[in-house]
Amino acid sequence: MISYAGQVHFTRARDLLLPGLVAVGVGLALFDLAYGSMQSIPRLAGGVLLILALGELIGGFVVRDRIHTGRLTEAIVVSRVMILAKASSRLGAIMLGGWLGALLYLVPNSGSLVAAREDIPSAVVGAVCAAALVAAAVWLEHCCRTPQGSDRGDQETPRN
Numbered sequence: 001m002i003s004y005a006g007q008v009h010f011t012r013a014r015d016l017l018l019p020g021l022v023a024v025g026v027g028l029a030l031f032d033l034a035y036g037s038m039q040s041i042p043r044l045a046g047g048v049l050l051i052l053a054l055g056e057l058i059g060g061f062v063v064r065d066r067i068h069t070g071r072l073t074e075a076i077v078v079s080r081v082m083i084l085a086k087a088s089s090r091l092g093a094i095m096l097g098g099w100l101g102a103l104l105y106l107v108p109n110s111g112s113l114v115a116a117r118e119d120i121p122s123a124v125v126g127a128v129c130a131a132a133l134v135a136a137a138v139w140l141e142h143c144c145r146t147p148q149g150s151d152r153g154d155q156e157t158p159r160n
Contacts, residue, residue: 011086011141016093016134023094027101035105041119046126049095053129053136056088060136064143078144085141092133099127 063081066072102123110117 010145011089011138016089019090020093020097020100023097024101024104027098028104029101031102031105035109035116040115041102041122041126043122043125045122046095046099046129049092049126049129049133052088053092053132056085056133056136056140060140060143063140067144068147082141082144085137085144089134089137089141092130092137096127096130096134099123099130103127 059081063072063078067078072078103120106116106120106123110120
């Protein structure tokens, strides 16, 4: 049996669930507390997350290709990419939770508040962009895996 103590493990859904759920609660509480004094939410407020997601999606293909063809020989590069992917997946989960918290406030109040009805599309765009970042980050992390049996003597790889 191989011990993976001290090694980085691949992100699991449960690693993202808790930060996301906490962010839902915080987002809902903040919108409930301060929505009356806020300006309208810009339509593309979550667009930065989509740009990050596209960069990580492209990066995943590049890293995967270089690992499988043997052109990426320095483990430190893969380690840094892996850290970026893990941080991005958590950021995406937190932002997704925040946008879902906003939607939990906006949707019920859309019947009585015109501003809430007008802010729903912006919150949906933000939630979709955050979900895209989570997916792209998990993909990038997946692309950092080495092909089976290429590790020095290791026959197993960390499992999700």
